[in-house]
Amino acid sequence: MTAPDQPLRADARRNREAVLDAASALFAQHGGDVQMNDIAERAGVGVGTLYRHFSDKQSLQAAIIGRRFAAVAGLAERAEKIDDPWAALEAVLRGYLEAADADAGFRFSILSPIEPAWDDIVREKAGFAASVARITQRAADAGLVRSDFTADDFILLTRGAMANMGGEHEGWRRFLALALEGVRVT
Numbered sequence: 001m002t003a004p005d006q007p008l009r010a011d012a013r014r015n016r017e018a019v020l021d022a023a024s025a026l027f028a029q030h031g032g033d034v035q036m037n038d039i040a041e042r043a044g045v046g047v048g049t050l051y052r053h054f055s056d057k058q059s060l061q062a063a064i065i066g067r068r069f070a071a072v073a074g075l076a077e078r079a080e081k082i083d084d085p086w087a088a089l090e091a092v093l094r095g096y097l098e099a100a101d102a103d104a105g106f107r108f109s110i111l112s113p114i115e116p117a118w119d120d121i122v123r124e125k126a127g128f129a130a131s132v133a134r135i136t137q138r139a140a141d142a143g144l145v146r147s148d149f150t151a152d153d154f155i156l157l158t159r160g161a162m163a164n165m166g167g168e169h170e171g172w173r174r175f176l177a178l179a180l181e182g183v184r185v186t
Helices: 010-033 036-043 048-054 056-081 087-102 103-111 118-141 151-163 172-183
Strands: none
Touching: 010 036, 010 048, 010 056, 010 103, 036 048, 036 056, 056 087, 056 103, 056 118, 087 103, 087 118, 087 151, 087 172, 103 151, 118 151, 151 172
């Protein structure tokens, strides 16, 4: 229920975005213990409005993830155009993780023990995933990464890096550097 088939009216679109912004901020601050009532209050909408857009926390988390995937899809498409397969892989990894570093609500939704409603964001996820799959395959075909490195490993790397985000240190950058050294063929 996160991607309506018909365009939303301007006020409904504003309400939906306010809910997503509020949920992202509250998930980032309090994790999964946030109540839907608290999200509605912070967004300045009624609980009924919230539930018209999102039936539960899983669909709300999926929408947060979908919004980020939609934003980084262009990044992945630009990375695909980079001639050097290694540089393309690094560009999409770093760009995606830098976007995630600035979006704690997204990180919570990705790393949450509550599985998001992935079916709600098929389109958003598919575009990004297809670009990442082509980039990882091209790096493997060029012999620049382990031959068994796949888009699934991209997910493992990004989740590991995200788990090291936040706080005073930028441990995710060190994690990423070590991980890339581990998959690169020299």
